[in-house]
Every structure is written in structure tokens, then in C-alpha cells.
Amino acid sequence: MAAAFERPTFCCCRKVVTGSSTKCESLDSSRDARPVDIASASNFERFQIRHFHLELDIGFPSREIRAVEVLDLVCLRADTRSLVLDSHPSLLIRSVGAKCRCSSGDNSWPLAHRLDPFTDYGSSLVITLPAAIKAHSNFQIIIRYTTADGPAIWWLDPELTSGNSKPFLFTHGHSVCNRSFFPCFDTPAVKSTYSATVMVPPGIKVLMSATRSTFDEQKNIYRFQMEYPVPAYLLALVAGDLTSADIGPRSRVWAEPCLLKIATAKLNGTVERWLSAAENLFGPYMWERYDVVFLPPSFPIVAMENPCLTFIISCILESDEFLIIDVIHEIAHSWFGNAVTNATWEEMWLSEGLATYAQRRITTETYGAAFTCLETTFRLEALHRQLKLLGDESPVSRLQVKFEPGVNPSSLMNLFTYEKGFCFVYYLSQLCGDTKCFDSFLRAYVEKFKFTSVVAADLLEFFLGFFPDLREKCVDNKEGLEFERWLNASGPPLLEPDLSQGSSLIKPVEALYQLWSSEILDGNRITDIDISKWKTFQIVHLLDKLLDRSPLPHEVMMKLSKSYSALLDSMNAEIRIRWLQIVVRNNYLPDFYKVRQFLENHTSRMYTGPLYEDLCAGTMKAIAMETFYLTQNRLHVNLRRAIQQIFAHSANPAAVMTLLEDKPSDASNPISLRDVNVSA
DSSP: OOOOOOOOEEOTTOOEEOTTOOOOOOOOOOTTSOOOOTTOOSOGGGEEEEEEEEEEEEETTTTEEEEEEEEEEEEOOTTOOEEEEEEOTTEEEEEEEEEEEETTEEEEEEOOEEEEEEETTEEEEEEEOOTTOOTTOEEEEEEEEEEOSOTTEEEEOGGGSSSSSSOEEEEOOTTTTGGGTSOBOOSTTOOEEEEEEEEOOTTOEEEESOSEEEEETTTTEEEEEEEEEEOGGGOOEEEESOEEEEEETTEEEEEOHHHHHHHHHHHTTHHHHHHHHHHHHHOOOOSSOOEEEEEOTTOSSSEEOOTTEEEEEGGGGGOHHHHHHHHHHHHHHTTBTTTEEESSGGGTHHHHHHHHHHHHHHHHHHHOHHHHHHHHHHHHHHHHHHHHHHOTTOGGGSSSOOOOTTOOGGGGOOHIIIIIHHHHHHHHHHHHTOHHHHHHHHHHHHHHHTTEEEOHHHHHHHHHHHSHHHHHHHHHTSSOOOHHHHHHOOSSOSOOOOOGGGHHHHHHHHHHHHHHHSSSOOHHHHHTSOGGGSOHHHHHHHHHHHHHHOSOOHHHHHHHIIIIIHHHHTSOHHHHHHHHHHHHHTTOGGGHHHHHHHHHHOOOHHHHHHHHHHHHHTTOHHHHHHHHHHHGGGSOHHHHHHHHHHHHHHSOGGGGGGGOSSOOOOTTSOOOOGGGOOOO
């Protein structure tokens, strides 16, 4: 654990709060001061990055990338003697040099450099600068390096892909992983354009989160250009056996050949519908293309909003409603998160809360208010479930989380960032009194701050400027605006939305749950309700309620299995995982063979993690270990380590020594619990 660190406390306007007061006295804009990012080792405040270029030679047999990086920089301060970049021990820095055009002409120098410890998720690359580089001068830094295994780079053997034919590679930069891909200012406060050339073996397709791409077939070289400034974590690459199909005028789906038909059928025509709805609400889509690539089950989260190219896990294809929500959420990030970004990871809600609100505005426009209210009910109940586990005073339930040095921002991704952030944005929409008026505010907010990074004060100052009558209330303190409490108080949201428009879908779930909760089961009334015609979110909402109440009386569990087990077997994985967790938590042996079958057929962390946790928390550790031995060769090494860690935490270490040949999973890849299994 990191040592205690005394840090100044900021109110919502980013002013330092002295003494015991936490009252926000003003909402002065903070655009003049660059925010502090304790998750970055870099001295990014001393430089402007104009552009950077990567030359990547991907070697699948050796599992390494030989790379050259060129950074175009401007030095901002005269007393700067070194450049400090975020890096990682897995990067082998071979050489560093500089080029500069100054009064004596074009010059180049080899530069001294060293790699200093920073945290367990990165290092600092300290580069000594030549005296010829003056304040406000342009210069280039050239870094030659080789990657090894690092948290951003995921190598897959053919056996870990859907097609089992060719090796696969993808990168995952969120939140602070890309420093193990390339040295950088790894902070969302810094944005720049980038370009890349990528060499791969024949037969391997390469995609990147870029606006432009070309392929030189003779040299087998891919070239990419991102023409809009993005933070380092949004640069992403995927290479493998990928094919594509157009699904709209500006959208294409990419997948392994065996998945392309189903992926195309699921999204054909719908993505353009969602994009058009988003544009009507929030203004023009500014990234030109919106493509989707489906990745093997090893992808560590559900989806990632990389600009122009959303990454999404392929196993979500079998769950239509979850696929809809996840893709629309990533589309919403095109405005909130990618165009306007949180300047520090302590305020992730600025991206995730706004994107969640935008996602629900899009689903309301395309699928109706009832569907949106059902999905929101399901997520908010998960939020309260998590809060019950953590307690109302948990610091991670604050919107402005204060990180301790050394804490990995990725490890603090939770539902508060999404759902409490959503509720705060909903509160702002209610203050202005009209949803359409608030849509107009969001369009203006994106237009003003696009391609920049912001703090909460920027959003709130612009909000009060857009609605001057609310500013008067804030200044005069006649009614009081709850900005400071929303941002800095722990516990549940201060306001939740009115979800009554979803009653036609929500009330049947509540009614059936009450029947199952009665002391005397009314079998006739239960069987009269046909859940086979329900939406997925209705069924998972019911199962989550039953899971929360587990262990159930044995006669209830028997009746549940008789009523639903065979039916649920034919449904999607989001439904089956919840039913099987009920089976495990109730030690219902007649259905345990289905748990084993599910773990043998699913190799994704989002499904295997919760089941292994429940198995090891109960009396079925032996089944868990036996199943793991049978399936471990089909699991990515990071997932194997995570499951080994579950075994180690749930039993006498001597009983699982043979399972612990690898190090525990690193903090950048935490297991996603059932209630934290959300898209980025």
C-alpha cells in the first residue's frame, strides 16, 4: 500500500479548500492552470506536443515490437533541462536522440537517458536535453525501443482466437497502460495527433484508431494517420485474421472470418441509426468513420471507445440488448470522452457519467423511454448493491475521487463513475427544467471544448453561463446548488431519475419477484407469467434480485430450477451466468454440471471470474480447481493468473501451490465483478 500522502483538497471549482471548510465559494474557470495528474510521472506541463509518429515492426514469433518513436515538441519553459516521459520496465530503450533547427542550422544529438521507478504500473523515462533547446523552440525526440510483455499489449496464440488459425494482437491503453506500448505523456490532460507505420507478416490485417489508413501491398506496410488530437490512452492497435463488411455509409464491422456473418447481421443498418440519433442530440459526428472490431474473449473489458474504431468483446454478440447498450455507449463517447475528455483520472465521471447520460438519450430516441428506464433500473440497482457492499462512507463512491500516489486508476473503475455520474448529469438537466434545452447545452458544451481536456469547473462554469438564472441562484445562494455535495460527498446519488415510464416492463419483474419471495409459493400464479417473452434486461433484473437474496430456501431453489432451468439454457450468456451463480450460491447440486459446462465453453474474464469467485467462496472449490485444470490452456495468461489469485485468496495456500506458478494478476487487469462489468 502506498504511504499516506497529504494532498490539498479541491472543491468543485478546483480552488484549494483550507481548514475544515468544503464549501464552494465560486465557480471560477480554471482553464489557465493545467491540472495535476499524480498518475503520470511525466513533466507534461513543461512541453507542448504537436504530433508523434510510431514505426512498428510486429514480430509474432518473438512476441515483441521493434519500434521507433518521433515526438514533435515545443519547450515551454526556459529552465527545462530534461524531458520526462511515462514509460514501463517492459520497454527496452535502445537509444534516444534529438533533432533541432536553431541559429546554427540543423543539429542532432544522442541524448543521455535513464529509467527511474515510479509505480507498479510504470516508470519514468528521464531524457537529458541539450542546451541548444531553448524555450518556445521546436525540436524532435527520437526513441528507439523494443517492447516485451506489458499491460497494454496482449499476444494471443491461434488457440485463443475464435478461428484458431492465426496469432492475434491487440492493445488496451485505458487507463494508464499505453506507457508500456510507447513512451508518452500518459495523462488525459495532454492531446495530440499521431501517425504510424506498421509492418506485419503476410496474411495479418492491421487496424488502428485513426482517421486515415492505407496499405502498401508490395511492402506489406500499413500507414495510419489520426488527424484530430487525442490523449495517449486512446491510441489502439489490433492485428490478426480480420475481415470486414460495410454496415452503413460510414461504418464497417471487422471480425475474424468465422464471426463476420453474425456480427454483420447484428449491426447492419443499426449503427447509422444510432449515429444519426446522436448527431441530432449532440451535434455533428466529428471522427468521420465509426467502425467496430470484435475481439477474442481475452479482451479484458466489454468495450473500449477508441476513436473511429470501437473495440468490443466478441462474446457479447449472443446478448442482443447488451450489444445495443454497449455499442451505443461507445458511440456516445465520441462526443463525451473522446472529443471532450476528463483532464485527470480523478474525474472520470466527466467522460463516463456524460456518456451514460448521452447513451440513454440515444436509446430513448431510438427504442423508447420504457426500454431506457428498464436498463437504468437494472444499472441503478447494481449501484446500490455495490454501495451496500462498500458502505455509504466509501471514498470510491465520490465523483471526485482523490487518488493516493501509486494507486492505479484502472483499479478504481466502478459503477459510481458511470451511474452516480449519470445521476449528477440528470440533476443538471432537471435544474434547467427541459430535456431539449439541456440537449442544446450539451451541443454547445461539446462545440466549445472539443479536442480539449476539462475539469468539473469547466463544465459547471459553462453550465451556469448557459443558464444565467441558475448562476444568480448560485451567487445569491437563495436556493443553493448542490454541486459540491455531488462531487465530494460519498454515498448514494442525491437524486435519481423518475423511471415511471418503464413501469410496463419493470412492474412484471417486481411482481414475479414478490411471488418467489412469499413464504408460501403460489405455483399457479408463478407459472402464469411467461418469462420466455421478456426482454433480456427484465430477466437479468429478476435473477439479480434472486441472487441478492441467496441462499434461498431449498424448496424455492427446487421450484426455480424446475420452472426455469431448461428455459434459461437456451438463452444468452448474460442470463445464464446469473442463473449459474444462483445455482452455485445455493449449492444446488442437480444443476452443477451446467456450471462446469459453462466454464468449459466460455473463456472470457467477464463470465469466468464471477463464477470462480462464487465457487471458491462456497464449498465447491474442488470443482473449480478441477475445471480450471481442464480449461487453463484455453485461457489467456492474465486470466489464468487472476483465477489463481482467487484460489490463493480463498484457501490455504498449501492447497493450491501447484496453481501458483505465475505471479498474481497485476493491478491494471483487475477481475470484473458482476456489478462492475461495464464498458469503458
